[in-house]
Amino acid sequence: MFEFFEFFAGGGMVRAGLGVQNWRCRFANDFDHKKSAIYRANWGEGQLRTADIKTLSSKDLDGQVDLAWASFPCQDLSLAGGGAGLKGDRSGTFWPFWDLMKQLISENRAPKIIALENVCGTLTSHQGKDFAAICSTFEQAGYTFGALVIDAAHFVPQSRPRLFIIGVRDGEAIPGALIQDAPSPLWHSRGLLTAHENTPLRGRRNWVWWSLPEPDPRNQVFADLIEDDPADVDWHTPAKTRGLLDMMSEVNRAKVDAAKRSKRCQVGAIYKRTRVDADGIKVQRAEVRFDDVAGCLRTPAGGSSRQLILVVQGQKVRSRLISGRETARLMGLPDEYQLPTNYNEAYHLAGDGVVVPVVRHLAEHLFEPILRQWPTAAKVAA
Structure with missing residues (x-):
């Protein structure tokens, strides 16, 4: 059983994607009380702490986990946002998250894998300096890392490209099949290639090109998800x-x-x-x-x-x-997933979330093979 921390958890869509069969949540955090209520409605009491991440310390995080996931707020990194980037009040919460990671590292409790998710505007924010800053945090922490741009349209009928930056702790085993010599057009967009090229060499010394299999063809279209008689609209x-x-x-x-x-x-x-x-x-x-x-x-x-x-x-x-249920379906959530009764809150929950099958694809083809291999295999050099 693998264990994880889920930061900026929202309604727990990362938890849904990881699945309960192989993964156990040790700690989850979100500052939004309404989202937290839905998280608890679906996942129960016990793991979620509703608090500003700036108020947390490593003392709140029990043990050492296989994965720390952070879908930190996108507003300041979005192309439609104000352009504040990692200096903004919302997207700048990346830094207190990383402070927690540094505390765990100093206590010899570094997560084996750290995964970040955000909008693709991260690649161009402040002329690429914000992306370079994130790369530097992984490099300085001794993580082998790389990034992927995954469009949810491969899995659900929603156009939703998102950036995933994934780092593996120094010394962890990485099966050779998970790293490729060159970028893939499917997972490494032109924008990602440009951001990588513009990142100073010292910030990408531990960079790798992650390799993922192409998903099976999507078997749903938008019309398949539409309700004839929705309850909320x-x-x-x-x-x-x-x-x-x-x-x-x-x-x-x-x-x-x-x-x-x-x-x-x-x-x-x-x-x-x-x-x-x-x-x-x-x-x-x-x-x-x-x-x-x-x-x-x-x-x-x-x-x-x-x-x-x-x-x-x-x-x-x-x-x-x-409808609210249609937005949840577009995020890959099952119909038994409990949504807020308020329409705007349900829409907000979905619009802020991570597409469930995308998380499952990453878990099945990247996280779990790495974690199952460790510590018996030798690390593949970057």
Whole structure:
């Protein structure tokens, strides 16, 4: 049985991805009381501490674990954020997390694996300096590390690329099959390659290119996850649906017309975005996609950040907000997972989470092979 710490735990989606068969949570932390209530509703009492990570010390962390996972806040690293990066109030919580890791290292309780997850904006934040700073923390701590960009669309019908930085403690065994000589187009994006090249050599001396197998083809499309009669949102009136269509550009209206002519029910995902028209005037547009994949879920900071769906069957067109259960399904959560009863809270929980099958893929093909190999195999040099 492997053991882990889960920081910035939210509703426990990392815990869901690791699974209860091979993994046991020793400690979890989140500062949000509403998310903590859902975590406890699904995972029980005992492991979760609801507190600001800045108030924690190594005394709160019992024993030595195989994995420490941190999905620290993305707001200051997001391309839509204010650009504060790791100096921001939210994304800057990476540093108190790393202080905890340094305390564990000094006490000879260093986690065998440390995994970070965040938005891909981390790669370009402050002209790549924030990514380089994270690399330096792993290098200075003596961890062999590398990064991957994984789009959840390989596993669930949601476009959601995320950055994963994974380090293995110096001296731990790394099976040779888990490291490749060169980056892979599937897992190492152009943005990651650029960030790696721009990181000073001293910050990537322990860098490796992690190797993951290609996942099986996804067997679901967006329409498979849609509820006919959701409990928390209502279908729009015909007038409101017409208003939504009127907000579309010619290009997006053409997509709807093509969906009407098709011989199957199609479900489109819509976000409202502010665009500049031909006269230089800012207008709000409804932009739709019919590629069987939802847009990336975001936290509902405003009306424009809530995703809508457009169901087209022949000449019949209906629209509404995406439901809370649908957002959970897009994150790979089972229907028995308990959600908040409040719509915005359910949406926020999902939009802030980690896609469950992505975590499982990492656990099955990277974490668990490393941990099962240790300490019998020799470490593969970076």
